[in-house]
Each structure stands twice: as structure tokens, then as C-alpha cells.
Amino acid sequence: MPVDILFRDLRQTLRNLARTPGFSLTVVLVMALGIGATAALFTVVNSVLLKPLPLPDSDRLVRAWEASPEHGYSHTAAAGGTWRIWHDQNRSFAQLGVADPWELNLAGAEGQLPEHLDAEAATWQTLGLLGVKPALGRFFTQADDTWGADKTVVLSWSLWQRRFGADPGIVGRKLLLDTQPYTVIGVLPKWFQYPDAHTQLWIAISPLFPPRAWDSHDSHNFTVIGRLKPGVSIATAQEDLSRISRLRAEQRPPNDFIDDAAHVVGLLDADTYKVRTLLNILFAATGCLLLIACLNVANLLVARSASRRREAAIRSALGGSRGRLLRDRLLESLVLCTAGGAFGILIAQLALQWLLSRRADLPRAASVHLDGTAIGFALGTALACGLIAGLAPAFADRHDQLLNALQDQSRAVSGSRQSLRFRRALLAVEVALTVVLLVGAGLFLRSYQNMHSAELGVSTARTLTMGINLPYAPQYEKEARITGFFEDLLTRVQALPGVQAAGLADRLPGQGEGTDDGETIAEIPMPKGTMLDIQVRYVSPDFFRSLGIPLLHGRTFTADDRLEHGRLAIVNQAFVRQYLKSRDPIGLHVNDLNTGPEGTTDPKNEIVGVVGDVRSAPASPIEPIVYFPLWTGVRSGPTLFLRTTGDPLAMATTVQKVVAGIDRSVAVTDLLTYDDLVGKNTAEASFNATLLSVFAGLSLVLAAVGLFGVLSFLVSQRTAEIGVRMALGAQREHVLRLLLADGLRPAVIGLVLGIAASAGLTRLVASLLYGTQPLDPLVFVLVSFALIAVAALACLLPAWRASQLDPVAALRAE
Helix, strand or coil, rough: CCCHHHHHHHHHHHHHHHCCHHHHHHHHHHHHHHHHHHHHHHHHHHHHHCCCCCCHHHHHEEEEEEHHHHEEEEEHHHHHHHHHHHHHHHHHHCEEEEEEEEEEECCCCCCCCCCEEEEEEEEECCCHCCCCCCCCCCCCCCCCCEEEECCEEEHHHHHHHHHHHHCHHCCCEEEEEEEEEEEEEECCCCCCCCCCCCCCEEECHHHHCCHHHCCCCCEEEEEEEEEEECCHHCCCCCHHHHHHHHHHHHHCCCCCCCCEEEEEEEEEHHHHHHHHHHHHHHHHHHHHHHHHHHHHHHHHHHHHHHHCCHHHHHHHHHHHHHHHHHHHHHHHHHHHHHHHHHHHHHHHHHHHHHHHCCCCCCCHHHHCCHHHHHHHHHHHHHHHCCCCHHHHHHHHHCCHCCCHHCCCCCCCCCHHHHHHHHHHHHHHHHHHHHHHHHHHHHHHHHHHHHHHCCCCCCCCCCCEEEEEECCCHHCCCCCHHHHHHHHHHHHHCCCCCCCEEEEEEEECCCCCCCCCEEEEECCCCCCCCCCEEEEEEECCCCCCHHCCCCEEECCCCCCCCCHHHCCEEEEEHHHHHHHHHCCCCCCCEEEEECCCCCCCEEEEEEEEEEECCHHHCCCCCCCEEEEEHHHHHCCCEEEEEEEEEECCHHHHHHHHHHHHHCCCCEEEEEEEEEEHHHHHHHHHHHHHHHHHHHHHHHHHHHHHHHHHHHHHHHHHCCCCCCCCCCCHHHHHHHHHHHHHHHHHHHHHHHHHHHHHHHHHHHHHHHCCCCCCCCCCCCCCCCCHHHHHHHHHHHHHHHHHHHHCCHHHHHHHHC
């Protein structure tokens, strides 16, 4: 087609659309919402799940875990001894290394404040196997990665720029990290942000662990990363490591903590597996919303085509071809949808900013941005929707029926019955998709409600929490010094005005899963090599009283319950129910097993009390827990909590000054109220429910608009019929019921189809729900009532207007 004809047709299309600004703006807005939401989620999915990692030959990078099919474990961190024999005996890897998250306190210098930094502790091979080269200096060597070696550090590009002003002389300078001197040996390139942008430092891992840690096969601490040899598949590598683990397990005494298999996945899949299902579900939800928007636009264009049917018939009678008429309709649809796509890109940008502000913890979040691929996707989607919606009128009316419009006696020719049936079919599909989204949103909302209302078993009101991270420094190598620090801290905090109670714990209820250890009960025989895998907590003496956890039997800990005075333990009700049945727990002994290279077993811990149950996280079930006195196994980074008489956050600065008054090198992290701390564990569920609810709400509005439009169109088409009925004695109530039934028919059909589709699809989200079944009857019933109610309201106005028609005026108009 000549370009001048195309431009002439385009000008004519723009003039036609300008004559109906309400219609044009409605179509553009509907498409902008659908395309904007879909483009935003496509950007996230593409950036997080589909784009290769920005590392050389990233498809050969994998992560390996230990596994035990017999015990149902498929993702267990590797023990040091396991990594060593994997490294020495494998046939599949060009390189195999370890990289584990670490935290360090960087001392202030030249007027700078101290800073708590995220780091990675890695074997000397790890940065090399990732394919990265230093921007400055060098990386670790085997000499750096040895027990007793001088400590070295590699800086991230952002830390080097921000903290050290991009000083090229940084290499060779010594920094105080956890009060220890570390020599800077290199700087990472700007593009390297693994495992995420928060990682500011890399340090050698072997100087942090004694040599025996690399001989242990049952202390699972390390994350293994490897680069496959060319041509080696992930399945082959997994079988190779599993072979090594099986041989190792056969050569050692039976032990539930020694695994006999391996699990290997691609590094990209390993980094994103926790959000993969969620992102796919959200992307599918936006696809539903886009399809609903497209169907709505198709419905509007069919109605517009029907209202211009006489015009089309005249053009056809004057020699206008079917192709020319179809081209005009397609051009009109493409213009509207392309404009919607352009505005949709702006909406996508705003949506991405909101999404990333709510989910800054999303893997690879730094790489999520609108790029050429995302913009191309948005415009391509707009063109596809324009073609689909533009062809819809062609299916609604056959060309050979157009001339019938000229023979029609009515002045208000609005379209054929075929057009009306087609619009009803589109609307039924639209309603069905809306039901699917509403059911999904309802399930996630119910799941979040269950999670949010789950009783933790503690009182969180007016409580401030913060992490206290002692440096890995000589002054804190002995437990007596660590104990002294925390005792002094508790004494000072408890004496502050406005503090009702304070305590310490290595993990607070609701903070998330903590440490689990192998335990046995001395008085209950167990088969050799078996043990109980139980949650373990270390708490200060006032822990239970301060958090309102009831003492049910025996006593709690006192300040005198120290290691030198014997080992004690407190258990919760779940422990008694599951392991002791009706037996009195007081006086029984729990063995905390530590089956290391030497096969040692700790002394018995006498049970002195039973306390109420608590949840480790809002979405976790009640589990058996054994509590030990903090002073017998104090950790370097427990959480301090204090209940106040007023606003807890008002005490934050005061407590920080108390910590600094004891040791200025100690960092305080995550200053949060207890409610906010717990809220971090429900943030994902809240986000999921919010986003799906927004999509479902938009789809419900679009469905209501579609229903309103269909019935309004029906009323205009049946004006004469309604006038005749009323002239012959039909009551207004009868007309109202008749039209409501016509309008609700596609809604009911769509509801049935949507319920059936939802019953099958909701099983896909079962793993993301808490306390909610995929076929929750309450959700399905509420969705059904809500949709019928909205449909009835959408149909009521045009039906009521029709029932108020003056039959004489209606017949005279005809």
C-alpha cells in the first residue's frame, strides 16, 4: 500500500477518533492499565529469571548442596569435610569453591563513623571460578586462604568509591574490620555485584575457621559454588558428587547428620528459586488482566462497529471492499492500542518503582529496569492487542449481512444478533478470567490474614529490638569476656528510665527459623546413630518473663545458671507432647550432640522447666524447642529486646549510646520494633496479597464496565420491542427483570467457567498458602457473591432506564 494512502487513512482515523473523545480515552486507558501491569511484571521476570547472570559462561556455574533422600533433605548446606572431598575427588568441575555470607564492622577513620558491612567469606578459588578479574590489585591466593595467614580483603567497587574516594593507593592499606587488621589486596570491577549489591567486601574463609572445620562431615555450614568442565551436564555433576558422598557415608559410622547424596542446580536457578513460582504466578495474573483489557476493548470496538453499521453498509453499497473496511477498523484499533502501549510504558515505570520499594530484597533487584527488551515487549503487546481487538468486529458481522442494514425500517440500527452474541461471548470469557484473579487474590488475602493473626505466643507491644554484633576480635575470643559484655549491657539497659524489662536471645519468636541441633534424651533409649532434630535457643535469664511466655512447670533460668554450675535446659510444651507423652520432664536430661571428627558428646543438660509454645515465624508450625542459658553458650550476635513504657523507637538512640559506652567497636543493627521485626516475615505474603488484589480489583472494574456496556447496547437495540411490550400492558417490573436476566446471563456463564478453571489452577499456588486450602469454600462463595453483586449493579442502571421508557415516545422514535 502506498505510503501517501496510509498517511491519508491515518489522518482520517485520527479525525474520527477525535469526534468521540470519551470512547478513545476509555480504550487508551484500559489498554494502558493492562499493558503497563504486564510490561512491569515482564521486566521483573526477564531481569530476575531469564537474563543470564552477568558472568562469563554463566550457564556452567552451579551451586551444590548435600542431600539425603532417606531423610527427605534435598538442600542442606555442605559440611567442610564434604566440600574438601568433593573438591579433591570430583571429575566434573573445572573449579569448586565456597562462598558464605559474613558480616564485619569497619572501624571509622579520619572522622568517619564505624559501619556494619555485608561480606562474603570465600575460598581462594571462588572469585576466579566466577570469571571475574580485579579492577585494581589482585584476588586471593592459596597462601591467603590458610589458617593463621594474615587477613586480607577485596573491596567492592561501590565501597571503594563511597568510603575511600576511589583512591588508587588503597591496595596495600590496612583496614580495621572487627578490630582486626585486614590488608586490602584488590578492588572488584564495577559490574560485579554477586551475590547482590549489598555485598561490600570479600574475605578469605580459611583464616576464620580452624582446620578441624574442614574435616567435619556433619556440621553443615558452607555454600558450594562450582564451574562445570566444558560438555559436562548438571545431571552428570550431581551423580559425580553423589557417588563421592555415598562412598564417604559407607566408610563412616551411621549418623543422621551425614548425607549420602548431592543436589546440583544452575547458579541462576539457585539464586532465584525462592521467588520463581511467585513471579510466574504474578506474571500470569498480569496476563489475565491484559487479556481482560483486550476483550473489553474488543467489546467496545464491536459496539462502535455496530453503531456505525449503516455507514458501513452505505460504503459497501457504493463499492467499498471488505478489505478496505477491515483496514479502517484495524487502523483505528492499532492507533488506540499503540497509544495505550505508550502510556502503559509510563505506568510500567511507576509500577516498577513501587514494586522495588516494597521488595528491595528481590534477587537481582539492581538489574531490574525498563530496557529496550521491555519497551519492545510493551509495544509488541500493544500491536498484538490492536490486531486482535481490531479483527473482533469482523467476526461479529458478516459482510454479506451489511446490506440488510439499508433495508431495515429502524432509524436506530445498532447491530445484528450475531454481533450481540459475539459480545456476550467475549464478556463471558472476560468474567471467567476475572473470577480466576478474584479467587487467587482471595486465597492470598486469606493466607496473609491467617499468617498475620497467628499467635506467636509472646507479647510484642511496646518492644524495641536490635542486633548486637560483637567483632571477631581477640578481646572476645573467650566466652567469659563475651558473657561479661552482655551482662554489663543488660544491667545498664534494665536501669534506663522507661524500660520495664529487657533480655537477649540468639533468635526471638517470630524472627524466623533458628538453629537446629541433634539431641537425644538420656532416659529414653534410641537406636544407635539416630537423634532428634530439635530447634535450639540460647536465652538470657529474664527472657521468658520479659516476653510473657508462661512457665508451666518447674523453674526458669537464673543469673547463676552458668557453665561452671552444670548444664540446664528448659523445654516447651511441644517437646513434651511429641517426645515425653505423659512422662514428667523435670529431672530428665537432654544430650546436645556434637559429633565432630573426634566423636565427642557434650555433657547432659538437666531439664528444669517447661514453658508455653511459641512460633519461630508467623507462618511456621509449633515445633519442639530446647532452651539453654545464654551464659552457657553465648553467641556473638544475639538480639537485644526491651519493653518500654512509651514509644520504643524513642529509646533507640539511648540504647546505642549505652552500647558505645561499653565498646565503641560494637555495631548495632536492625533497630526495629518487635512488630516490625515480625512484619518482615509477613512482608512477602502482604505484597503478594496486595498485588493480586490490585489486579483482581482492576479486572472486576473492567468486567463491570463490560457488563454495563453490553446491557446499554442491548437496551438501545430493543427500544422498539420494549415500547411494544409496555404498550401491550407489560409492567415496568417485568421489563426490569427481563433486562437484568439478559445482562446477567453472560456474567453467570463466566462465573461458572471461572470457578471451574480456578478449581484446577489454584493447586499451583498451594505451596505459597498458609492455613488456607486451594479449594477454600469461603473464598469461592465470597467471590461468587461479589461478582454477581457487581454484575447486578452494572446491569441495574441501563435496565432501570429501560423500564422507565415512555412507550408512546419509544414507538414514535421508531
